[in-house]
Amino acid sequence: MDKIMTLTKKMIGYALEHPEGSPSQILIIDVETASRILTPARAELLKAITEKKPKTVGELVKEVERPEESVSRDLRVLQNYGFISFDKSGRQKTPKVDKEVITMAMTT
Numbered sequence: 001m002d003k004i005m006t007l008t009k010k011m012i013g014y015a016l017e018h019p020e021g022s023p024s025q026i027l028i029i030d031v032e033t034a035s036r037i038l039t040p041a042r043a044e045l046l047k048a049i050t051e052k053k054p055k056t057v058g059e060l061v062k063e064v065e066r067p068e069e070s071v072s073r074d075l076r077v078l079q080n081y082g083f084i085s086f087d088k089s090g091r092q093k094t095p096k097v098d099k100e101v102i103t104m105a106m107t108t
Contacts, residue, residue: 033081037077037083042074042077042078044064045060045064045071046078046084046097048063049084049095049097050097054095055094056093056094057093060075075095082099083099084098
């Protein structure tokens with residue numbers, strides 16, 4: 001946990017000294033948590049949301065060519081851990097990646 005605190009302090013220090021070059025939203029997770037959350041399928045969803053910017057979950061389903069049920073389940077996991085959120089307009093939900101930087105603390 002000491003390494004996480006040191007890394008966090010360094011990142012905050014850098015952001016304070018260089019606000020113009022610092023990301024506005026950072027998520028720091030440990031390796032064990034990352035390996036459970038960021039499966040290849042979920043990483044693919046994050047990449048597709050970031051690069052393709054789908055307007056709906058249905059568009060994302062078509063983009064990644066996976067069943068809607070599994071995409072929805074993975075999106076819930078990513079949302080629960082703070083990786084994504086949804087903009088809602090009526091019944092339409094637009095997924096968006098909330099974090100500009102995801103940092104993994106390499107603990108032993």
